[in-house]
Amino acid sequence: MSAPPAIAVSGLRKLYGDFEAVRGIGFEVAQGEIFGLLGPNGAGKTTTVEILEGLRQRTAGEVSVLGYDPEKETAAVKDRIGVALQATNLPEKIRVLEAAELFAAFYTRSVAVEDLLRKLQIWDKRNAFYSTLSGGQKQRLALALALVNDPELVFLDEPTTGLDPQVRLEIHTLISRLKEQKKTVLLTTHYIEEAERLCDRVAIIDEGRIAAMGSPRELQERVLGHARVEVTTLQPMPEHLPESWQGGVGAVFSDGRRKLAASSAKPARIVVELVKWLESHGVEIEDLHIRRPTLEDVFLELTGKSLRD
C-alpha cells in the first residue's frame, strides 16, 4: 500500500482580475520527496505555493495538502506545515531565541527550541538581536522558524536567494538533512544548481503552466536525450566523419572545422571513435570535453527564455 501524496494538485487556476496567473497546473508530491518548482519571476510559482499554504484562494481546481483543503481547512494546514518565506523580516530587536519561542507558541505541536537552534547552528547566536545577524544566520533562523512545529511538509521559497555561494552550500546541506528526517519539501527556486542538487523531482513552470516535470536527470534526457562531446583541434578536421556515426550521431563543425560538437546517447563510445579518427588523420587535439545538458538548457529549450532575468 503506497502512502497518500503530501500534496495533490489538479487543474489549478488562479485569476487576478483578467490576468490568469495560474493556468491549469497539476502535480503530486509524494511524502518524503523534495519537489522543486523552477521558473522565472512571474511564472506563477509564488501564487501556486501561496494557494497551497492557505494564503490565497484559488479560482478553480482541486488542491489537497496533507489531506486538507487549504482554502477550507486553513488553520489545520497552517498548523502542520512549515514555511520559510523569501522576502521577510523580523523585528530588529527580537533575539533569536525569543523569535523561536514566539513562533513555537503559535503551533499545537512544537519541537524543543534548543535542539532546533543547535541543529541549525545558531544556538550560539540565541541572544543576538535579529538586526545583528548575517544573511546566512538570518536564513538559518528562517529555517528554524519553519521547522519549529515539526512540520510534515516544509515550503521553502527561494531559500538561498541573495546569499553568497559558501553560505548557499551550508543551507543546501541543511535542506538535504530534511530529507533524512523524512520531511516532504516543496522548494521554489530560480537557481538551476539548487534544483539539480536538492530536488528529487522538478516541475518547470512558465506562464502559469507546467512545461515539464520529472527528476532532473529525466528532464535532461527527455529534452535532448544526448550528451554533447565537444572537441577543439589545432588543425582543421577532415571533412568526412567516421562511417560508424552515420545516422545515430548529430555533429556540427565550426571555427573552420577546428571545432566539432557531436551529440549522442552514448558519449563514451563517441569519444573513443573520435580520438581514433583524429589520430588516423594526424590531427592534434587541443581540448575535449563531454557536457551533459543542464536544466538550464532544458529550460531554454522548453520555454525559449533564460531563467536569470
Next chain:
Amino acid sequence: MRLRAYAAYIKITLKLTLRDRVVLFFNFLMPLLFFIAFGEGMGAETSPGAMSQVLSLVLMFGVLGTGFFGGGIRATMDREAGILRRFKVAPITPAPLLAASMITGWAVFLPSVVFFVLLARWRYGWDQPLNFTSLLIVVSVGVLAFRSMGLIIASVTNSMQESQIIAQLLYMPMLLLSGAAVPLHILPDWLQRVAQFLPATHFYLGTQGILVRHETAWDNRAALGAMLLAMAAGFWVSMKLFRWEKDEKVKPAAKLWLAGVMVPFLLIGAWQMIDRRNEAKVRMIERQSRRSQSWLIRDVRIFTGDGSVIERGGLLIRNSRIEQIYAGAAPDPKDVRAEAVEAGGRTLLPALIDSGVALSQPGGRVSQKAIEEALKAYAYCGVGALAVPQDPQGMADLARRKVDSGEWLGPEILPAPPAPVLSLTAAQTTAGDLSLLRDDLSQQFFPAPYLQSLASLASARKPAPEALQQAIGALRLAREQGGLPSPSGGAGGWLQLHGPGLVHELGLWVEAGIPPGDALMAATAAAADRAGAGNRLGRIRPGLDATLLIVDGNPLEDIRALGRIHSVFVRGERIVRGELASENKKAEK
C-alpha cells in the same frame, strides 16, 4: 485561537516596545519636557488648577502619541518591513497582533500616569484630592480607544507616508481643539461646538473632570462609552481590513472606515449641540481651576468683619479658603507657593452680603441669561453673597446650583433672612433721587445708554419724596433699639439695577449717622450670621471661604473707599473685573 499565542505575542511585543528608545521618548521624555515647560510657564506651583491643566495636557500628549504614532505608524512600519508577512503563514489571526498592540500601548503608558501624578505632588506641591482609580479608568479607556484609532490608520493606508499624513491630520486638531493645549473657553463658540465632535475633547474633559472637579469615572460614562465604542469599532475594522503585506493594497474608499469609527463621537457631538452639558462643564472646570489658585495678599489693612482691625497684615488663600492670617509681615510668596497681591495702603474686608435681592425683572419675568448677567454685576461690585427669597419658578435654587458648580460666575446665593432688611437705596429712588446711576461703579460697569433708559423709565413714575426720610427714620430707630437691620442694595425696587446698590447703600447709612465700622459689620458678619452662613462667610478667619474684597484707602474712615475696588475674590477666584465690565458694555450695545 489559543491563549498561549496571545500571551506569547503580548509578551514579546512588550519586550520589543521597552527596547525601543523612540517609544520611551514619546511616552516619557517628551511629555516630561512639556510637563516641566508648561508647569513653570503656567505657574503650576501656585495654582493646582494650572497643575491639573498641565497634567491633562501631558496625558493628552501621551495618549495621542501612543495611539497615532505608537499604534498606527508602528503597525504600518511592521507591514512595510515585511515583518507581518512572516506571521501570515503561522496559524494565527490578526487578533493577537492587534490585541498585543493595544495592551502594550496601555501597559507602557500607565506607569507614566503614576509618574506624572507623583511628580505633580512632589515637585509642585499639587495637593488636590484625587480619585486615582477613576483617573486610571479614564486614561486606560483613552489609551485603548486612541490606540485602536491608530490601528485603523494603519489599516486604511498604503504607505508610511500616507499614514504619517493621516496621523498628523488627526493629531494636531485633536491636540489644539481638545482643550488640552488651548483652554476651550477662550475658543469661539463655533469652534467649541466643533471640539465636541473630537474624541480627544472627551478624553480631556474626562481627565479634567476627575482632576479638577473630583468627578468619578461613572460621572464621565458618556465619554467613556463613546471611547469604548470607538475602541470596539476600531478593533473590528482593523481586523476586517488587516493586511499582512505591503503589496496588498487597500482601496481609497476604505478610508471611510475611519469615519465609521468616529460615529460615536458624531453622535455625542450632535447630542452636545442640544444638551450643552459639556459647554457647562468646560466653564465649571475653568472656574474650579481658578478657584484653586493660591494667593498671598500682603501689606494690607484687614477688617475682619466682626469689629477688629489688623493695621498691617497678610492673608493666604489656598483651595478657595482662607488658610492663614499674618499680623505684620507676610512670608515670601515662594515659600508658601502662592501668587502675591501687593496691597499696601489698601483694605481687605469680607466681600459684602446683599440681604435682599429679587432676581426677577420688572413684571416678574425672569430669564436665566438675565440672572447670569446680574450675578456678574454683583461680583464686579464686591458683593460676595446674596440673600434671595424663594420664587415660584425655582430660579433662586437654579442660580444657587449654577454658582456652586462653577458654571456661573457670581456671589453665593443664600436663603432670604428672617430678620429685618432695609434698603435706603430703594427708598431714595422711590423718592425720585437717581444718584445711584451716577455712582462710579454704575458708570464703570453699565453702558451709558442703558443707564439713561433706566433713568427715563424711573422718571416716568410719580416720586414719593417722603420715602427716604421714612426709611432713614426706621434705620435710626432700629439702631437706638440696639440692632441694625441687614442692608440691601434694593435691586428689588424701581430701578432693578443689580450690582452697585449695596456700596451705595452703605454710603447712605453712613450719611444717616451710622458709624462706618457698624455699617460694614451689618453688611458682612451680621448679615452672614442672619442668613445662617456665618460659618463660611462674612468674616476673615482661617477656614472660611475666601470671598473677599480689597479696596483702595480705608472705608472705616471714608466709606466712599468701598467704591474704589481693587480686587474681588469669590471662593478663591480673583474676579477679572476689567474683562467683566468690558464684556457687559459690549453685550448691552
